[in-house]
Amino acid sequence: MSDVSMPEGWAISKLSDAIAVDGVISDGDWVESKDQDPNGDVRLIQLADIGDGDFRNKSKRFMTPESADRLNCTYLEKGDVLIARMPDPLGRACLFPGVGQKAVTVVDVCLIRTGENSAFSNDFLKYWINTPDIRNLIEANASGTTRKRITRKKLEAFEYPLPPLAEQKEIALRLDDLLAQVDSIKTRLDGLPAILKRFRQSTLAAATSGKLTEEWREENSGNDSLREYIKDLEASRFEHWKKMRLVEFERKGKTPADDKWLARYKPVRVDEGLQGIPDVWEVERLDFIADVIDPNPKHRNPRYFDKGFHFISTAQFDGTDGFDLSKCRFVAKETIDEQGARCRFDKRSIAFSRKGTIGHTRILELDIPFALLDSLCVINCDAVISNKYLNYVLRGPLVAGQVVEKTKGVALKQVSVGGVRELLIPLPSVEEQTEIVRRVEELFAFADQVEQRVKEAQAHVNHLTQSILAKAFRGELTEQWRRENPDLITGENSAAALLQRIKTEREKLTPKKKPRKRRSP
Incomplete structure (x- = not known):
């Protein structure tokens, strides 16, 4: 120094x-x-x-x-x-x-x-x-x-x-004031992420209750094709079920003798509705509009490796609706093949967390081969359903309330795959689903922009504290004060004079060594 x-x-x-x-x-x-x-x-x-x-x-x-x-x-x-x-x-x-x-x-x-x-x-x-x-x-x-x-x-x-001591007091007073202002700004900035989180939750609540598109429905009431849409959905689900059964027949090396097996198709429908959604919307069980699959029915954890194929859990769900694979564990190809034989993954598939952090979702838009932890189940929605709309519904309060009722366990909270299949899903027309997705994405993009600016401002404020302290350390905060108060920093009030007084006082308290006596020759 x-x-x-x-x-x-x-x-x-x-x-x-x-x-x-x-x-x-x-x-x-x-x-x-x-x-x-x-x-x-x-x-x-x-x-x-x-x-x-x-x-x-x-x-x-x-x-x-x-x-x-x-x-x-x-x-x-x-x-x-x-x-x-x-x-x-x-x-x-x-x-x-x-x-x-x-x-x-x-x-x-x-x-x-x-x-x-x-x-x-x-x-x-x-x-x-x-x-x-x-x-x-x-x-x-x-x-x-x-x-x-x-x-x-x-x-x-x-x-x-x-x-000098007088200047120390002046510097401390100024730092008290300046850093208190910085702390106040920082406190306000630190509170914004929670506000943005509530904004996103409110957006989902408005979207899945129909309030977000209330005016849109009034303007497009003549284009309401919900009844025809439900018929298309029914037909699509039947064709999907038939296709899956034929694949199963082929896998077992069997050929159906007639069409009687088609009578086995008995989808579970619901007559009850959901509170808080428009009367013109329909309600269906999740397992009617989507295949809900447990990729790990034996619930055995695979062997992990230092490299190989990514093993996805909620730990890889980042804060931007994507995936953070930097700390991912790896499994062998056999695990990938085993899960692939049970269920198909594609870029429309949704992963739903049913253990621990229940209700977290991600659309599986990954360009790499991967397997899923048993805490996740796979939801493959029908081709006539917007997977983005379903993803927002699964995150919204209507489903969250149902999940709470179906949650079991003390040490580890979880919902069974059967419980996930029973979730009731509000269904607007396909046109309204598209409009809901568009509006939610627009509002979420706005929130993301604000959040990025908040992070930049937080970084600036954190640097500001160090910048203020550095200016104080160089004497820049009190330049004008020194010009106005020369008597308080010179002569007996200087730091050097004070140090000398301390040294003198310390020497007075230090016992003096007695001089050695010379021996006589």
């Missing part, structure tokens, strides 16, 4: 030279599990409590006063500077605000108590340690392979730019 260009009145000092004679620089206390007591009266402050400029008050560990005294622990005082000697991030610092009871801290937290006549004020020192320059210095001097850490001796020996 000696090569830092400093403003007038500033000095360079080691931390150990800048604190007062009654100050403390210490590692936390070595407190093992056997020394702790959940019913103790002494709070044990841990790394989780140390925020990046703020005290987070997260840990819940305690010990008795007897144990603390036996271990010769250092009790914390309000205003002590606490520095995390381990990440993340490494070297973050905050002030101890007090927790309403006696407290000590663990060994991985460095304690600095500046003392009565220190050259550093506590609040200012906290900001200084959190500046990019000091953080980079800490990172460069950290040791360790699995987890980096900084020693207390290195923290103590670092050279810090030291402004």
Whole structure:
């Protein structure tokens, strides 16, 4: 730090030279599990409590006063500077605000108590340690392979730019104000993703209840072909069933002698409706409009490999309606072939999560061979159904409410494949399905754009904090203040003068060595 260009009145000092004679620089206390007591009266402050400029008050560990005294622990005082000697991030610092009871801290937290006549004020020192320059210095001097850490001796020996005390107070006040504004902006930005999530949920609710296309239906009432559409659907489902049975006959090497087998087609239809949808819409069971298939009926986990064919679970569902395959497990070709023999996958297929995170869906628009975890079932909707519309319905509140009623299990919540087949699906005309999809995609695209801008703004705000601290570190925040207050930064008020007074006071308290007596010849 000696090569830092400093403003007038500033000095360079080691931390150990800048604190007062009654100050403390210490590692936390070595407190093992056997020394702790959940019913103790002494709070044990841990790394989780140390925020990046703020005290987070997260840990819940305690010990008795007897144990603390036996271990010769250092009790914390309000205003002590606490520095995390381990990440993340490494070297973050905050002030101890007090927790309403006696407290000590663990060994991985460095304690600095500046003392009565220190050259550093506590609040200012906290900001200084959190500046990019000091953080980079800490990172460069950290040791360790699995987890980096900084020693207390290195923290103590670092050279810090030291402004006069009056300027330290001015810098701290300005940082308090500026960073409070940044935190306020950050809080508002951090709340926007939740608002966007509710917006998407409201969009799905409006889409699947018919409210999103209410005016469209009024304008297109003369083009309502729902009755004909249902007839087309009935015919399509029968033809699909017939095709699948003929494939099964062929697989078994059989040929039907007559058409009597066609009488076995008995689709399950429903007479009941759904609350909250337009009267002109129809309602059908999911297994009438789609094939709902369990790709893993034996529910055996396959053997995993370092490479091979992707094994998809909800862990691969990313936040953009796509897939994140970066941490995917792999299976052998036999697993792919085994699932392929049971059910067909195509780019219209929908994966529906029925275990754990129930109700999550993805359209399987993947250009790679893959297999599915047993927590997912496959939904292949009929050719006359919009798979995108069905995907939105499966995510919407009408289906979510039914799923809750069908969910079983305590440790692992799940819905059976049979329960998924029984889900009631609202059906508008194919024209309205298309319009619903168009409007939902348009609104979701708008939400995606806003979300991207929020992420960019969050990154800018996070950088802004470091930028403000860097300006303070270089003295740029108080340039005008120094011009207006030269008496407060020069002469006896300069940092150099203050350091000299501390040095003199420390020398007075240091015992002088007695001179050796010469032996007579």
